[in-house]
Amino acid sequence: QVQLVESGGGSVQAGGSLRLSCVASGLTASLSFMGWFRQAPGKEREGVAAISSFTKTTEYADSVKGRFTIYRDNAKNTLYLEMSSLEAEDTAMYYCAATTRFGLNVLILSLYEYWGQGTQVTVSA
Numbered sequence: 444q445v446q447l448v449e450s451g452g453g454s455v456q457a458g459g460s461l462r463l464s465c466v467a468s469g470l471t472a473s474l475s476f477m478g479w480f481r482q483a484p485g486k487e488r489e490g491v492a493a494i495s496s497f498t499k500t501t502e503y504a505d506s507v508k509g510r511f512t513i514y515r516d517n518a519k520n521t522l523y524l525e526m527s528s529l530e531a532e533d534t535a536m537y538y539c540a541a542t543t544r545f546g547l548n549v550l551i552l553s554l555y556e557y558w559g560q561g562t563q564v565t566v567s568a
Contacts, residue, residue, distance in 0.1 A: 445469040445557040452562030465522040465539030481535035490550025536561040
């Protein structure tokens with residue numbers, strides 16, 4: 444089992460920056476991928492960014508490429524999402540996710556087994 448706890452959300456004006464953190468505990472050595480997902484009111488949860496535990500390769504949704512950066516500090520068992528040039532459309536609940544599975548598409552919800560409770564990000568225009 445793996446437990447995930449997010450932090451770092453908040454309110455920011457458009458153009459601003461935020462960094463989200465996700466502390467993982469439990470059987471973290473077994474994880475293949477970790478990622479960030481988000482869900483805006485009235486919309487489905489969508490993949491934002493993911494990182495491979497082994498190769499450190501990253502994948503981003505088109506909507507955040509060039510603005511968001513995902514990285515992981517293995518020594519601290521912490522996953523980060525650095526967000527810049529935030530837009531009102533980025534407003535959502537952000538969730539940290541992790542999995543021991545492998546797949547070609549690492550931004551789909553069904554790949555992930557473990558989820559955090561979420562942290563709210565609100566961007567005002």
